[in-house]
Each structure stands twice: as C-alpha cells, then as structure tokens.
Amino acid sequence: MxxxxxxxxxxxxxxxxxxxxxxxxxxxxxxxxxxxxxxxxxxxxxxxxxxxxxxxxxxxxxxxxNTSRFRRTLAWHIARRPGGLVALAIQYGHMRTVLDARTSSGYGTRSRGGIHTVLDVESALAAADTAARLRDLLAAGERISGPAAQRALTAAAHVPRFEGRIVPRTFVHKARDYLARDGIVLFDNPDALLICAFKRDNALCEPDPGANSPRQYDCRSGCANTVRTDTHARLLRARADELGRLADRLPPPVGRRLRSNADRLRVAADTHDSSAQTAEAPR
Ligand code: SF4
Structure with missing residues (x-):
C-alpha cells in the first residue's frame, strides 16, 4: 500500500x-x-x-x-526477506548492514540493547527454520549441490528445535551462540534462489569483519557458501521462463539483457542437476 x-x-x-x-x-x-x-x-x-x-x-x-512494539516485526523482515519484494524488506534488508556494524553507526550504538537483541533472536529462528526445512526436503529425497553442500548437511543434521515463539530473556544468549557457529548457520535467500551456508572468510558479498550474517541482498554468483536443492533448480528454470516471456514484450536492448539473465539462471539450474547428490550419497 x-x-x-x-x-x-x-x-x-x-x-x-x-x-x-x-x-x-x-x-x-x-x-x-x-x-x-x-x-x-x-x-x-x-x-x-x-x-x-x-x-x-x-x-x-x-x-x-505503538511503534516500539513493532521491533520484532522489523527484525522478522530483516532476517527473512533480504532484498525482498516488499519495500519495507528492501529498506530494512539494507538496514541490516548498518545494524551489523554495531559500534560504528549512531543507530547501532544507541539501540545496542534493543534492536540488535531482537534481530539476533529473529535471525537465529530464521536460520534454524531454514536448516529444519532443508532436513525435511532431504528426508523427502531432494538432492543438494553447491560448494557448501557438506556444511549445509552438517547444519541440517544438527538443527535444534526452538519450540514456540515466546522468547524468554535467556534465549538471546542461545541465539547469539547459534549464530556464532561460522560456516554452519544457514540463511535462506529466496531472491537469489539458494541457501547461504555463511562462512565469513568465503563470502563474496563482503560482510563486515565481525558480522554474523551475510549481506544477502548483495549475493554474488560463484560464492563458496552457495547451496542449492532440486526445488531451487526448479524455481531457477521457472524464473528464467518468466524472464523470457517478459523479454518478448520489451524493446530489444532490454529484452536481450533479460534473456542473458535467463540463460544464466538456466546454467545454474543445469549445474545443480549435473552435480547434485542425495544426503546419503558419499561425498
Ligand atoms: S555472496 Fe556468498 S556469503 Fe554472501 S549471501 Fe551470497 S552465498 Fe551468502
């Protein structure tokens, strides 16, 4: 609206x-x-x-x-809709970088005990949901690919259950410990159609040195933290087809760009199909 x-x-x-x-x-x-x-x-x-x-x-x-009671709603958007279609998510998706600097920005300093705490909690819940979803997909026979597939399998196998959504004060420490496990925390990236098994030193999106999450809205292809499932491959092809249809209705220069994007998506889907393995297959 x-x-x-x-x-x-x-x-x-x-x-x-x-x-x-x-x-x-x-x-x-x-x-x-x-x-x-x-x-x-x-x-x-x-x-x-x-x-x-x-x-x-x-x-x-x-x-x-009042507005102070919407912090968890904002944190939900920041944690779960990186660069999403909703304007709020776009604004606050970028906001995460500011917040993750934690000591450098005025907002971060002033609100250290507030939004950071809520954001850590919401990020941990989102990451645990991503790992649990991946575990369920693998159990249902989906295959997995990507340079970080092995780490993602480890994360999916050890996902904790965070029951319910009432968050006691003590959960904040749990959430921070969960996010601090560099390399085996999974971030869903529905815009880039992949899961990011975030390992700071590998990340091509250039997170801040102390960041405990990727800059998902700036996700770059070829990153060693990438993981994909059969579902991602299907969605990549669907998006490529959509771009192709759109390209047919647009002026040639724009259409060419969209078609080349569509080709890139199909290559990513083909790469998945040719290299994906089930969770049981030896790696
Ligand atoms: S560039 Fe790498 S680390 Fe950054 S969001 Fe994409 S996959 Fe994750």
Whole structure:
C-alpha cells in the first residue's frame, strides 16, 4: 500500500506524503503512535457499523499499540526477506548492514540493547527454520549441490528445535551462540534462489569483519557458501521462463539483457542437476 501511495524513491513514511504539518523528513514516533491509535479506532468503528464484531481489535492488556512494539516485526523482515519484494524488506534488508556494524553507526550504538537483541533472536529462528526445512526436503529425497553442500548437511543434521515463539530473556544468549557457529548457520535467500551456508572468510558479498550474517541482498554468483536443492533448480528454470516471456514484450536492448539473465539462471539450474547428490550419497 505504501509503495502505491508514496512516489518512487521517497521515504515510505515521509512527512510530505502523510498529511502532516512537517514537510520534511520522516514521520515522528509520536505522530505514528497517534496514527496507529486512529487506525484501530477506525477498524473498530467499521466492524461495529457492519456488524463484524469478530474483526474488531480488542484492548491490549500490555497497553496501547505503538511503534516500539513493532521491533520484532522489523527484525522478522530483516532476517527473512533480504532484498525482498516488499519495500519495507528492501529498506530494512539494507538496514541490516548498518545494524551489523554495531559500534560504528549512531543507530547501532544507541539501540545496542534493543534492536540488535531482537534481530539476533529473529535471525537465529530464521536460520534454524531454514536448516529444519532443508532436513525435511532431504528426508523427502531432494538432492543438494553447491560448494557448501557438506556444511549445509552438517547444519541440517544438527538443527535444534526452538519450540514456540515466546522468547524468554535467556534465549538471546542461545541465539547469539547459534549464530556464532561460522560456516554452519544457514540463511535462506529466496531472491537469489539458494541457501547461504555463511562462512565469513568465503563470502563474496563482503560482510563486515565481525558480522554474523551475510549481506544477502548483495549475493554474488560463484560464492563458496552457495547451496542449492532440486526445488531451487526448479524455481531457477521457472524464473528464467518468466524472464523470457517478459523479454518478448520489451524493446530489444532490454529484452536481450533479460534473456542473458535467463540463460544464466538456466546454467545454474543445469549445474545443480549435473552435480547434485542425495544426503546419503558419499561425498
Ligand atoms: S555472496 Fe556468498 S556469503 Fe554472501 S549471501 Fe551470497 S552465498 Fe551468502
């Protein structure tokens, strides 16, 4: 919705496009909190008017809904949608680099005990989910390929179960320990259609020296941390076909570029098909 409301290239929550007296910068936290309150009131009025009582928003026992309570939502986007299609994910996907610098940025320094903690927790949960999904795919007979396949198999075989989604304070240490296992933490990268078995020294996306996660939005082909499954190969071909169809409708120079991208994706899929092995096969 915000992408449609706000002109391309401008802040999604820019004051200029959200009917405030300020004409520059982003909406302030106080304004956003009032907007959230008004939005809840509007939903409840609509629900009452249309007799949709099941869709009203009840009072929250923890107090009003305000921006500080969305930290985990932001962390979810940062951890799970690197460079995703949603503008929020794109903005905060890049934001991760700033946050991972941890000591160098003003935001990082100021919020060290806040967003970093939540981000570590959400990243660990996302990485564990990725490893668990890979384990299930392998158990169902999918094959795996890529220079980091062996490390991914190790990660999938030792994935812990983080039951539920209520995160006690003590979980933060667990999450940090989990992420610190350089080389066997798996990051799903749905945009690049691969799993990244992140090992800092191998990473072509040039993460910061102390980073515990890759810069997924800058994923580069040929990286030694790459892992693919049969599902990725199928999706690579589907995306290549989609690009081909799009190329047919576009002017020749753009079309040529898309076709060459499509060829690159098919080569990656062929490479998988010719080198993939099952989890049981000797390596
Ligand atoms: S370049 Fe390598 S380390 Fe970086 S996201 Fe891609 S696969 Fe992972």
């Amino acid at each position: 915000l992408e449609r409301i706000v002109p391309s290239g401008e802040l999604l929550f820019g004051s200029a496009h959200h009917f405030t007296q300020d004409r520059a910068g982003a909406l302030k936290a106080g304004t956003l909190n009032i907007r959230i309150k008004d939005f809840v009131t509007w939903i409840n009025d609509e629900a009452a008017t249309k007799d949709l009582t099941g869709q009203s928003i009840p009072d929250d026992p923890h107090g009003p809904i």
